[in-house]
Amino acid sequence: MHLPQTEAELAEHIRATKEPLAICGGGTRGVTVDGARLGTSGLSGITLYEPGAMTVVAQAGTPVAEIEHALAAENQRLAFEPMDHRALMGTDGAPTIGGVMAANVSGPRRISVGAARDFLLGVRYVDGMGQAIKNGGRVMKNVTGYDLVKLMAGAHGTLGVLSEVSLKVLPCPETQATLVLHGLDDTAAIAALARALGSPFEVSAAAHDPAAGETLLRLEGFAQSVKYRAEQLTALLGGEITLEENKPERWVAWRDVDAFAGAQGDVWRVSCKPSDGPGLAATSGATAVLYDWAGGLIWLRTPAGHDLRAALGTYDGHATLVRGEGHPRFQPEAAGVARITAGLRAQFDPRGVLNAGLMG
Amino acid sequence: MEMPAPNPAVLARKARVVSRLSAVLASDAVIHDERETRAYECDALTAYRCPPMVAVLPSTTEEVSAVLRICFEEGVPVVPRGSGTSLAGGALPTADCVILGVARMNDVIETDYDNRFIRVQTGRTNLSVTGAVEEDGFFYAPDPSSQLACAIAGNIAMNSGGAHCLKYGVTTNNLMGVKMVMMDGEIVEIGGAHLDAGGLDLLGLICGSEGQLGVVTEATLRILHKPEGARPVLMGFDDNEVAGACVSDIIKAGVLPVAIEFMDRPCIEATEAFAHAGYPMCEALLIVEVEGSDAEIDHQLDLIMEIARRHNPVELRQSKSAEESAAIWLGRKSAFGAMGQINDYMCLDGTIPVSSLPHVLRRIGELSKEYGLKVGNVFHAGDGNMHPLILFDANKPGDLELCEAMGADILRLCVEVGGCLTGEHGVGIEKRDLMHVQYAPLDLEAQMAVKDVFDPHWLLNPAKVFPLDASDARRQFPIAAE
Numbered sequence: 001m002h003l004p005q006t007e008a009e010l011a012e013h014i015r016a017t018k019e020p021l022a023i024c025g026g027g028t029r030g031v032t033v034d035g036a037r038l039g040t041s042g043l044s045g046i047t048l049y050e051p052g053a054m055t056v057v058a059q060a061g062t063p064v065a066e067i068e069h070a071l072a073a074e075n076q077r078l079a080f081e082p083m084d085h086r087a088l089m090g091t092d093g094a095p096t097i098g099g100v101m102a103a104n105v106s107g108p109r110r111i112s113v114g115a116a117r118d119f120l121l122g123v124r125y126v127d128g129m130g131q132a133i134k135n136g137g138r139v140m141k142n143v144t145g146y147d148l149v150k151l152m153a154g155a156h157g158t159l160g161v162l163s164e165v166s167l168k169v170l171p172c173p174e175t176q177a178t179l180v181l182h183g184l185d186d187t188a189a190i191a192a193l194a195r196a197l198g199s200p201f202e203v204s205a206a207a208h209d210p211a212a213g214e215t216l217l218r219l220e221g222f223a224q225s226v227k228y229r230a231e232q233l234t235a236l237l238g239g240e241i242t243l244e245e246n247k248p249e250r251w252v253a254w255r256d257v258d259a260f261a262g263a264q265g266d267v268w269r270v271s272c273k274p275s276d277g278p279g280l281a282a283t284s285g286a287t288a289v290l291y292d293w294a295g296g297l298i299w300l301r302t303p304a305g306h307d308l309r310a311a312l313g314t315y316d317g318h319a320t321l322v323r324g325e326g327h328p329r330f331q332p333e334a335a336g337v338a339r340i341t342a343g344l345r346a347q348f349d350p351r352g353v354l355n356a357g358l359m360g
Numbered sequence: 361m362e363m364p365a366p367n368p369a370v371l372a373r374k375a376r377v378v379s380r381l382s383a384v385l386a387s388d389a390v391i392h393d394e395r396e397t398r399a400y401e402c403d404a405l406t407a408y409r410c411p412p413m414v415a416v417l418p419s420t421t422e423e424v425s426a427v428l429r430i431c432f433e434e435g436v437p438v439v440p441r442g443s444g445t446s447l448a449g450g451a452l453p454t455a456d457c458v459i460l461g462v463a464r465m466n467d468v469i470e471t472d473y474d475n476r477f478i479r480v481q482t483g484r485t486n487l488s489v490t491g492a493v494e495e496d497g498f499f500y501a502p503d504p505s506s507q508l509a510c511a512i513a514g515n516i517a518m519n520s521g522g523a524h525c526l527k528y529g530v531t532t533n534n535l536m537g538v539k540m541v542m543m544d545g546e547i548v549e550i551g552g553a554h555l556d557a558g559g560l561d562l563l564g565l566i567c568g569s570e571g572q573l574g575v576v577t578e579a580t581l582r583i584l585h586k587p588e589g590a591r592p593v594l595m596g597f598d599d600n601e602v603a604g605a606c607v608s609d610i611i612k613a614g615v616l617p618v619a620i621e622f623m624d625r626p627c628i629e630a631t632e633a634f635a636h637a638g639y640p641m642c643e644a645l646l647i648v649e650v651e652g653s654d655a656e657i658d659h660q661l662d663l664i665m666e667i668a669r670r671h672n673p674v675e676l677r678q679s680k681s682a683e684e685s686a687a688i689w690l691g692r693k694s695a696f697g698a699m700g701q702i703n704d705y706m707c708l709d710g711t712i713p714v715s716s717l718p719h720v721l722r723r724i725g726e727l728s729k730e731y732g733l734k735v736g737n738v739f740h741a742g743d744g745n746m747h748p749l750i751l752f753d754a755n756k757p758g759d760l761e762l763c764e765a766m767g768a769d770i771l772r773l774c775v776e777v778g779g780c781l782t783g784e785h786g787v788g789i790e791k792r793d794l795m796h797v798q799y800a801p802l803d804l805e806a807q808m809a810v811k812d813v814f815d816p817h818w819l820l821n822p823a824k825v826f827p828l829d830a831s832d833a834r835r836q837f838p839i840a841a842e
Contacts, residue, residue, distance in 0.1 A: 050713065050714075050715055051612050052607075052608030052609070052611055052612050052714060052715060053608070053611075053713050053714040053715050053744070054611055055713065074612070075614060104556065104561070106556070110555065110556075111555070114529060114533050115555070115556055117561060117564060118529060118532075118533045127806065131802050131806075132802075133802055133803050133806045134799070134800075134803055135803065135806070135807075137778065137779065137780050137798075138713060138778055139711040139712065139713055139743070139744050139745075139778070139779050139780055139783070140526075140711065140742075140743035140744060140745070140783075141521055141525070141530065141711045141740075141743050141744070141745045141783035141784055142711055142780045142782075142783060143518060143519045143568045143782050143783065143784055143785070143786050143787070144780045144781045144782050144787060144791070144795070144798055144799075145787060145795060145798075145799060145804070145807050145825060145826075146565060146568065146569055146807040146810055146811075146825075147519070147532065147564050147565060147567065147568045147569075148565070148806060148807065148810070149564075150532065150561045150563075150564020150565060150567075151560060151561055151562075151564060151565045151810075153561060153564070154556075154560065154561045155560055155561070158560075159560070170616065171611070171612070171613070171614035171615075171616065172614065173614070174614065191474070194473075194474040194475070194476075197476060197585075198473055198474070198476065198497075198498075198585050199585055200497075200585050200586060200587050200588045222656070222659055222660070224655065224656070224659055225652060225653075225656045225659065228653060228655065228656065271554045271555060271556055271558070272554050273472075273475050273552070273553040273554055274474070274475050275474050275475055293555060296475075296554055296555050297555070316552040316553045316554055317552070317554040317558075318554075318557075318558035318559075320558075330558065330559065331558045331559075333558070333559050334548075334549070336542075336546055336547070336548035336549075337548055337549075337550060337559060337562065340548070340560075340562060340813060340814065341559055341560050341562075343813035343814075344560060344810065344813050346813075347809040347810065347812065347813055348806075348809070359559065359560070360559075
């Protein structure tokens with residue numbers, strides 16, 4: 001694997017390449033692309049951290065753990081809660097911040113604070129011609145020109161290889177607690193989560209685990225406020241509810257989809273309208289299901305090779321094959337959007353050398 | 361501010377273009393009489409005016425598609441227009457353009473509280489989106505100060521923010537899906553009622569693209585339940601630097617207010633004279649607002665005031681009621697009007713890292729002396745989005761140019777300290793020629809290459825955002841003379 005140590009080396013390598021490149025951060029998400037491996041882990045280190053401005057700038061290959069460690073020292077965090085794919089994918093290596101951003105990896109807190117892309121303030125990247133480009137910056141609000149920052153988040157390296165990212169960070173809450181609702185079927189659970197999110201009692205995660213018969217609502221903030229909201233939500237929702245205080249490890253396991261780690265079969269991730277979740281899950285042919293984002297994100301485990309997209313048919317949303325083979329990783333796009341996507345790739349990477357074949 | 365000369369070949373086609381547009385739109389939806397097109401000659405950047413060749417007011421996505429198809433075939437530039445409240449000249453016409461106004465498209469298409477979204481036509485005003493759901497306890501979070509008038513279409517085009525975006529984000533963080541018409545008339549749908557639209561983040565790209573990539577006719581927007589309540593605390597300081605440090609300490613302490621607003625002495629004085637809000641006369645004033653139940657609010661305000669006391673405030677006034685809250689907000693909300701009473705003003709919009717606040721305020725003070733123009737500062741301090749208001753006299757020859765030169769110096773300063781030219785108003789024509797300050801030629805080229813994909817002939821709002829010299833070659837789409 002080629003590991004450039006500077007952005008200039010990265011640019012030179014891409015400019016000179018005669019063959020397709022497979023871009024790799026920590027290699028923890030198990031993405032396989034044909035091509036010569038190009039890693040970003042040589043581009044590492046936090047270049048600026050201003051806790052009072054809630055911003056951190058890091059080279060793209062910086063391990064997520066290093067950033068989280070630096071933030072924790074100032075009682076701050078990456079609020080979008082990026083998942084660690086290693087257990088689910090059976091990989092090792094260290095997740096990098098560039099990989100997280102390129103794949104727009106967001107965890108359970110996405111429903112309350114936003115996705116990874118919402119925290120990305122600026123990027124530097126090298127496009128498919130080997131040109132180093134910057135967009136955005138390190139300030140919270142920026143509408144100067146087109147937002148290529150968002151475009152890079154979730155482009156999975158197909159438009160450019162990130163070399164540096166600027167992020168917004170948030171303070172850690174004083175405390176957290178989880179309300180556990182027991183014995184609800186999927187439809188009742190998603191309805192209860194919708195009622196909670198449709199209340200003023202800010203919820204930072206809303207999940208349902210059918211196998212465990214548990215429906216989860218996470219509350220974060222000042223202790224007094226968490227206690228108050230827990231009481232209000234308990235009264236609002238009714239039924240059998242227990243309160244679990246300060247058990248963040250439950251949410252780490254949930255974030256990383258530990259329930260599917262080690263189990264056989266393919267793993268899919270479906271983004272949908274929350275109230276459609278139970279119906280979709282029922283027709284999916286899945287052997288196990290987890291609901292996150294109040295039902296708007298469904299993790300499904302299916303027999304290997306199962307065509308989940310065919311089973312689901314048409315709905316408001318899309319499916320990603322996270323683990324498994326035999327189907328495209330990403331949902332094929334409608335013709336109009338596909339033309340735009342192809343047009344953008346032709347502009348940013350006219351030779352088609354960056355993660356070719358990954359995104360259609 | 362230079363604008364490209366109108367294309368004589370386009371002007372020569374006016375009669376045919378009008379006739380073709382009239383064939384696809386209601387008779388009162390095509391405006392081509394020179395007295396009537398004057399209504400569209402400018403937006404809120406009123407220093408620049410130019411009536412368009414034609415203005416159209418379609419009522420449906422299909423009509424927008426038909427209009428764009430005709431303009432595409434005829435090679436006519438199109439300037440999309442929401443409500444015309446842009447402070448950056450985003451909706452400024454050229455004499456050879458068709459203004460495409462979405463004002464007649466203001467329906468609510470779908471409201472869904474279980475899934476917390478609303479789908480609207482984009483001519484609907486920002487405030488009336490909240491108006492459609494507030495009886496049921498919900499609201500749409502982005503709240504630009506023009507929210508009574510501004511349209512969702514313009515909010516998407518400019519990625520509008522507002523006073524409360526410290527907590528709730530700006531338009532791009534609250535937009536879930538769009539129906540958009542491309543310049544050639546093709547209708548595309550991106551995203552929907554689900555989070556994180558699939559594929560490339562085209563929603564993120566469209567948001568803030570200033571009407572240059574397509575015309576968004578429908579939007580799916582995230583709605584939230586209103587908090588139980590909100591109350592501010594007002595604090596005054598003897599020194600800008602101390603106020604800046606206080607902002608930083610509040611953020612570091614883990615309290616996340618919904619708004620932190622800052623006003624400096626010139627602005628406080630003007631506001632007091634105008635609105636009599638009872639503000640203390642001091643160098644810097646902060647308004648910090650938090651949300652929650654009464655007890656939650658009290659707890660957060662106590663924490664914030666404890667931090668403030670460490671910075672020796674000259675005034676500390678905690679709101680205990682809706683009336684007291686209104687009194688605290690009164691001055692801030694009348695700040696622009698107050699400055700407007702003194703003179704004409706130009707409102708800037710640069711963003712800076714919060715840590716650079718004292719330095720930037722000091723430099724703005726120095727520039728004010730150098731140029732001999734008064735400046736008041738009122739801005740969103742939590743996110744570093746500054747709004748220096750430069751006072752000038754539009755009737756005095758040369759004053760506008762002097763004011764623009766000073767504005768450009770302030771924006772250069774913002775970029776110098778690690779910030780940007782515009783935080784929420786957009787580039788439009790106002791900051792167009794300063795883009796070189798923030799971006800190298802290759803960086804601009806990457807952005808223009810995006811427009812090439814969506815609008816290969818550069819007909820949509822072509823003379824905005826990019827410096828004219830940088831976009832010149834792209835804007836020369838040849839059309840045959842009649």
